[in-house]
Amino acid sequence: MSKSQHAKGPSLRLLRVGENVRHAISAILQRGDVQDPDIAGTSVTVSEVRVSPDLRNATVFVMPLGGDPKGVVTKALNKNAAFLRGEMSKVVHMKYMPRLKFIIDESFDEASHIDLLLRDPRVQRDLDHDDAHADDWSDEEE
Incomplete structure (x- = not known):
């Protein structure tokens, strides 16, 4: 059997990459680098980042302080995903920077x-x- 058939979950490498991406996104959001009125002044917790096995996509689980019942914050984050990806590339050095998809945790x-x-x-x-x-x-x- 192949190695992937024995795996019970994400590899240590995927977990480490996800954690690095989580820290980078958290720092960017904490600094307030995203110039979007829907995100401005909102405290967002990045609880987890799951990276695909090919490291090309990342699902970012977020929870805005006070919730996001109408999905305004997650829509704004997804709209600014390319900017966040570019800012993240300055901190996290990878061959391919994963595309980001934000969803509520x-x-x-x-x-x-x-x-x-x-x-x-x-x-x-x-x-x-x-x-x-x-x-x-x-x-x-x-």
Whole structure:
């Protein structure tokens, strides 16, 4: 079998490139280099960058402070992707600079939803019930 068939996820190289791209984009956005009224004054968190195996495309997961219910910030970032790519090329040295695609990071909403589920009284009751049984098992071992 080929090496790619054994791989469980992105290679260490892809993760390292993604992290370098994430840091570069974060720095550019933090400095306020993008001259767009939809982005100006908005704090944007770049949570993750996933780079394609050929290093030609990168999906940038962002979360604007306060959310982006109408998609204004992500549209502005995608509109300015070529500028960000050019600025990034000054900091990240690669043979090919990946094309950037910005999307909202839904993982924050997903984590909040899971937290709400875990705080549900019915789930707490079941968790407490499991803890009581775990204590019973540890008492039997002694």
